[in-house]
Amino acid sequence: MKIWVYAELSQGALHGVTLEILTRARDLGDAEAIALGPGAKAAVAALGRHGARRVHVNEGQDYADYIAEPATETMAALVEKGAPDAILFAFSADSREVAGRLAARLGVGLISNAIDLEAGGDGLTVRVPYFGGAKVATYQANSKPAIVLVRPKSFEAGESGGEAEVLEVAAAAGGKRARIVERKVEAGDKIKLEDARVVVSGGRGLGGPDNFPLVEQLAEALGGAAGASRAIVDAGWVPYAMQVGQTGKTVRPGVYIAAGISGAMQHTVGMKSAKVIIAINKDADAPILKLADLGVVGDALKILPKLTEAVKARKGR
Amino acid sequence: MNFPLAPRGADLKIVVTVKQVPDPNAPQGLDADNTIARDREVVLDPGDEYGIEEGLLLREASGGEVVLVTMGPEKARDAIRKGLSMGADRGILITDEGLAGSDALATTRALAAAIRPEAPDLVICGTESYDGSTGMVPPMLAELLDMPQLTFAKHVEVSGDKVTIHRQTDDGYQVVEAASPCLITVTAGIAEPRYASLKGIMAARSKEVRQMAFADLGIEAGEPAEKVVGIADAETRQSGEIVEDNGTSGVERIIQALQAAKVL
Numbered sequence: 001m002k003i004w005v006y007a008e009l010s011q012g013a014l015h016g017v018t019l020e021i022l023t024r025a026r027d028l029g030d031a032e033a034i035a036l037g038p039g040a041k042a043a044v045a046a047l048g049r050h051g052a053r054r055v056h057v058n059e060g061q062d063y064a065d066y067i068a069e070p071a072t073e074t075m076a077a078l079v080e081k082g083a084p085d086a087i088l089f090a091f092s093a094d095s096r097e098v099a100g101r102l103a104a105r106l107g108v109g110l111i112s113n114a115i116d117l118e119a120g121g122d123g124l125t126v127r128v129p130y131f132g133g134a135k136v137a138t139y140q141a142n143s144k145p146a147i148v149l150v151r152p153k154s155f156e157a158g159e160s161g162g163e164a165e166v167l168e169v170a171a172a173a174g175g176k177r178a179r180i181v182e183r184k185v186e187a188g189d190k191i192k193l194e195d196a197r198v199v200v201s202g203g204r205g206l207g208g209p210d211n212f213p214l215v216e217q218l219a220e221a222l223g224g225a226a227g228a229s230r231a232i233v234d235a236g237w238v239p240y241a242m243q244v245g246q247t248g249k250t251v252r253p254g255v256y257i258a259a260g261i262s263g264a265m266q267h268t269v270g271m272k273s274a275k276v277i278i279a280i281n282k283d284a285d286a287p288i289l290k291l292a293d294l295g296v297v298g299d300a301l302k303i304l305p306k307l308t309e310a311v312k313a314r315k316g317r
Numbered sequence: 318m319n320f321p322l323a324p325r326g327a328d329l330k331i332v333v334t335v336k337q338v339p340d341p342n343a344p345q346g347l348d349a350d351n352t353i354a355r356d357r358e359v360v361l362d363p364g365d366e367y368g369i370e371e372g373l374l375l376r377e378a379s380g381g382e383v384v385l386v387t388m389g390p391e392k393a394r395d396a397i398r399k400g401l402s403m404g405a406d407r408g409i410l411i412t413d414e415g416l417a418g419s420d421a422l423a424t425t426r427a428l429a430a431a432i433r434p435e436a437p438d439l440v441i442c443g444t445e446s447y448d449g450s451t452g453m454v455p456p457m458l459a460e461l462l463d464m465p466q467l468t469f470a471k472h473v474e475v476s477g478d479k480v481t482i483h484r485q486t487d488d489g490y491q492v493v494e495a496a497s498p499c500l501i502t503v504t505a506g507i508a509e510p511r512y513a514s515l516k517g518i519m520a521a522r523s524k525e526v527r528q529m530a531f532a533d534l535g536i537e538a539g540e541p542a543e544k545v546v547g548i549a550d551a552e553t554r555q556s557g558e559i560v561e562d563n564g565t566s567g568v569e570r571i572i573q574a575l576q577a578a579k580v581l
Contacts, residue, residue, distance in 0.1 A: 100456025109422045109542020112451040138547035177465030178495040186489035236506035241487045255578045276578045291554040294574045298562025306568045
């Protein structure tokens with residue numbers, strides 16, 4: 001099986017999810033990667049070590065400066081020549097835009113939100129959680145190429161020690177329409193949610209946006225990152241980038257603390273693979289308490305500040 | 318917050334895609350065949366209310382028209398009515414017996430076929446639906462309509478044919494611009510959706526909702542991209558210890574758990 005992995009590059013750096021997907025892809029068949037934009041060549045070594053036999057590269061700045069379209073054009077041209085059986089994308093904000101356009105351009109469907117893949121006699125089968133993650137459907141891809149979007153953290157990245165052949169591809173001529181003219185950083189050098197060892201998330205139980213800093217303060221004291229349920233993102237308390245769940249981020253930290261989150265399946269699918277889950281909720285019947293290793297029935301607004309003080313006291317010693 | 322800059326009189330034709338979804342605030346159920354139960358309370362996707370609101374704000378600043386387009390069963394007319402009572406001008410309901418098995422591509426083809434003759438300046442979509450939550454329709458739709466896509470917008474400005482958005486990212490935002498016609502996806506919180514007034518609800522009754530079948534759009538039901546070969550229960554976690562907080566016990570027990578997990 002000829003299987004391609006679209007490398008996600010962000011400001012010159014290769015995103016870890018690409019290596020996770022490649023680690024799985026190399027066991028499914030002959031794996032190749034496509035890396036477009038500044039940093040593409042620098043990414044080749046890591047892509048090779050994680051199982052890509054060939055890497056198609058172009059360093060063009062346009063791939064970073066224009067949303068989705070130049071990458072779609074190049075991918076479509078490569079597919080026409082290379083005829084892969086499957087193309088795997090990260091199920092992430094940037095990659096899904098390219099995957100969607102490419103699928104529409106090629107006139108093939110796509111399978112999103114995959115958590116596992118198998119190659120069999122009938123082609124590629126894909127496992128996709130649904131009903132908020134309580135059920136898992138197994139799909140067989142009907143199209144060629146099959147376009148599959150894989151949830152981050154579905155696989156653990158591991159090196160196989162290879163070296164990839166580098167193939168330069170022609171730059172896209174068109175697609176220069178939606179241009180990124182400026183990048184503003186607001187979060188500073190905070191720890192990324194997906195990479196944090198400890199994640200503290202807040203939900204509706206916090207009562208209002210003014211109480212969200214209690215979550216952030218605990219996260220900071222623990223050297224972790226703050227997350228949120230969809231309910232409070234939609235309510236406008238915190239930005240979308242903080243959302244943990246089916247939509248938003250998948251996290252797999254050492255410790256996940258859910259404060260005032262009821263545990264809707266939309267949320268739990270994004271955090272239930274955490275090693276240790278601690279939940280604080282006033283409602284003893286909240287579903288989150290059923291999957292927590294430690295469930296505390298109590299008021300998050302009272303517990304969080306005391307917890308932050310206790311953590312600081314211990315870290316200070 | 319929104320500061321549309323287009324001068325009055327620069328009429329904008331705005332299409333907003335909407336979807337009817339199971340009420341996210343009602344408990345979910347599964348039918349015997351493991352598909353998501355459809356007999357539940359259904360509502361206009363809350364995410365779409367932001368798209369409608371943004372469309373209305375842009376129309377109020379520039380003049381023009383807001384057209385709602387949805388695909389779904391006959392009942393999805395209610396989702397359009399809700400948007401019309403907020404102030405949208407008219408609606409298009411794509412409904413067809415062939416849509417039952419529609420995947421994202423088939424859905425997008427139908428939407429594109431209905432939208433194309435409208436020749437809109439802007440197409441506004443939610444970032445992703447509440448029920449499917451995959452966000453694949455907007456980029457596919459942009460491609461089929463041959464439009465650039467301005468995505469994850471938390472702020473939109475229109476000035477002449479230049480459209481500028483603030484695109485939400487993990488660590489801040491990007492300023493992204495394109496010429497219209499273009500497709501915009503808006504995030505929750507871009508604007509507070511207005512409530513339908515009684516007057517709006519009354520007015521919506523006489524607004525046009527055009528119903529179209531696949532044949533009217535010149536399309537056929539497609540083959541889905543995948544076939545289901547198995548359904549299983551996901552692995553579940555064992556529930557652990559439950560502690561009732563007495564003012565200090567909660568904090569103490571959490572500290573112990575953090576120490577055991579070696580993060581403290």
